[in-house]
Amino acid sequence: MTDAVVLVDPYPRTLAQIFDPDTRRRMASLAEVVWHDGPPAPDDLVEDVLGAAVAVVGQTPLPRERLLRAPQLRAVVNVEGNFLPNVDYETCFARGIHVLSAAPVFGPPVAELALGLAIAAARDIPAADAAIRTGREELFGGKNERAFLLAGSTLGLLGCGTLGRALLPLLRPFGGSVLVHDPWLQDAIVRDLGAEPVGLDELFVRSRIVFVLAAPTTENAGLVGRDQLGAMAAGAVVVLVSRSPVVDWDALLDAASSGRIRVAIDVFPEEPIPADDVVRSLPNSVLSAHRAGNVPEIWPRIGRMVADDLEWILRGLPPQRLQAARPETVARLRSRPIG
Template identity: 50%
Template sequence: MSPGKPLILFDPHPRTEAMVFTGDVAEELAREARLVTHFGARAPDDLVESVLGEVAIIVGQTAMPKERLERAPNLKAIVNVKANWEPNIDYAEAQRRGIHVLSAAPAMAPAVAEYCLCQAIALARGLPAADRRFREGGEQYGIAGNGAAYSLFDAPVGLIGYGNLGRTLVPLLRPFTRRISVHDPWLSDRFLETQNVRPVGLDAVLSESRFLFILAGVTSENEGFLDEAKLALIPGDASVVLASRAEVVAFDGFVDMASKGRFRAAIDVFPQEPVADGDPMRRAGNILFSAHLAGGLEASYARIRDMMLDDVKLILRGLPPQRLQRAEPSQAAMARSR
């Protein structure tokens, strides 16, 4: 290590070395900085404390309360490669000190948006059930097998949440429909109108959407805000995709309503992961399950590495980051992502 170079701490758990610190990343960063790395678990306190006086950039989810920030005079940025905001950073103090707090969330959005689109179409066309009937020898051909199928073309679509994921999903929906409504209380109606979507209230987006995408992040203020009374507003037989945070819905009620045929559902996220082997949810019908697969592709991690490298090099040159998402302190402090 060259003493004159700035120091970068890699503490990316639960991201692995293969996800965020491949050989090319290590080689490129080593030209710019000294590297201290820890994989397999969160870095122990003694390791973090040993580098606080020198560290320029932390890549990972390291706890950085005010007391630690005060002991890190050279810190320029914290890069969360888990792609969320964790409540273990004093975001306001970091902003006050001019420390960039960044998330790799934009890197995950393309894969998750693609998942949302394909699951919505699979639900509406009844493809999981068609596959099952074929394997059991009970298939029906052509129109006879499409009695319950419907199309995304020109259908009313609703999004709950219009962050990185919503803004990536909408262009994928445009070739199918222009009837796109959005509910996001953190955004103004005028801003949403500039995005060529229709701003609506929560009840409207729930009751008017044939296709509904639940994309909101979970915060201290919205946990469980989609309770059973709100879920009851969803039109009968609508297709609903839950692909962001399970904690925003009354999850047991959501599963129960979908399994009874109130609406069709695709679920990729759960309140507790992994789901227990004996969980009765595994026997629920009318739901298309996947195991938190939406964003976890190698292409997503390649984007994380690329965006991280770009912004780290800019920051080390004294320039502002351009590609990762910046924390807004009041909103990031409310986040309750696991």
């Protein structure tokens, strides 16, 4: 046991969800851990540990005045997966406090579901299932006029951060061109990833499927609008698995309703989805209730990643497993809490 104190306040996650017994023991070997489960830690608990805390794990509010009362603090770890406005980032950067996110753990499960949604939409799998259940199926798929193969198709990624880099290896076996539009990535980086950098409009004109993977920022609200959706080839697919503010929601619903394109959606402007929301009867769509990253086997990985990086930080080394906030970009993010 060391003199260092770590506050673990993971709401809306739970301790049992992300910290298995082995990881809890490992954390306890690194520092004195104050474990708090359930609703967010009350102010008196946070204030009690601030003076000795070397790390806060969770979405605990840490405005500047609180950070000034935490002279030993070396790390703040968000276990939701986003960089939220609960932290005074400027103060953290000025003091050399690492602000980290568990986002990397969500890349593989979200990428897998994104691919599944794309295949389901391209091959009309939900409609075929529904036809059998209602006695309307056509043997061998009938004419199957709407179906197309991902193999050999041009596929597009809007955003190539954590999610995009997890999806790229899953797309390569299909053998088609992969286009990327990401204004935060240099073209050379995109080419090194085996993809072709393109402008926003070109992405939608050329791609048979566009995966919307970009995080919401101050610059990209409603970025995907009627012009981009209208430029897509008939029968093309939009897969939305990042956050809904990136698209013009009404334009997306209209494009699907028109029958020109298909959409596969895992995230919505209002969650839970209202009972009377028109999206529930949206044609030409595959719908998933924000479940892309919610796979039980990934949750303990968050705890292990936290322990890995906490050990490194306490040894005076930079974290390697979690995603680090960057001064140049974090202020532009517009993520919202999930709880």
